[in-house]
Amino acid sequence: MDLTEKAELARKGDKEAFVLLVRAIQQSLxxxxxxxxxxxxxxxxxxxxxxxxxxxxxHTLKEPAYFKTWIIRILINECNQINRKKKRVSLIPYDLRKTSYKEEYEQIELFEVIDELDEQLQTIVTLFYIEDMSVKDISNVLEVSEGTVKSRLFRARKQLSELVLGEGEEKYELS
Known part of the structure; x- marks a missing residue:
């Protein structure tokens, strides 16, 4: 049974199907x-x-095929709400994440570099490169146009290039 079928069952009130859906996407969340x-x-x-x-x-989910997009939109809103509350309570900077993505021969401090980006760009980069979401899906999740997603990805690539390669060094071609 695929995610769309589980989402349809969950929409009709099947609690077990909902639990299976959440378990299937919990790492992405x-x-x-x-x-x-x-x-x-x-x-x-x-x-x-x-x-x-x-x-x-x-039960309000209109299209079961878009369950993951729907729940990610809810998650992003919740995260943004938490960040807004934190800004009101404390202005102390925090960066407790020292996670890295490890391949067989090299280790890239991926999240540390992503953290250097503007907040909007961090979300776009995470959804596009880490979660492998399409521009269209990101557009739906963030409720912005596809052009906005593309321009933010372009800005993010440019900033990442500067962060990784440095200001004065030769940069790779942005495509």
Whole structure:
């Protein structure tokens, strides 16, 4: 049974199907939340709220094929709400994430570089490169035009190039 079928069952009230859906995408939800809120406690809070809201409102899901996009939109809103609350409470900078992506022969401090980007660009880069979402899906999740997603990706690539290669060094071709 694929995710669309499970989403249809969940929309009709099948609790077990909803649990299976959440389990199937929980890693993606964690990565996205972590990229926005920057620490495990806030990440857990955002995920918990997201799952509770999604469960309460799954019957409103119009298109089961877009369950993942729908729940990611809820998650991003929850993460942004947590960040807004933190800004009101404390202006102390925090960066507790020292996660790295490790390939067989090299280690790239990927998230540390992504953290250097503007907040909007961090989300776009995480969704596009880490979660492998299409420009169209990102556009739907963030409720912006596809052109906006493309321009933000371009700006992010430019900033990443400057961060990784330095200001004065020869840069690779941006495509």
């Amino acid at each position: 964690f990565v996205i939340a972590r990229s926005i809120v920057k620490n495990n406690e806030d990440c857990a809070d955002a995920m918990q709220e997201t799952i509770a809201k999604a469960f309460s409102n799954v």
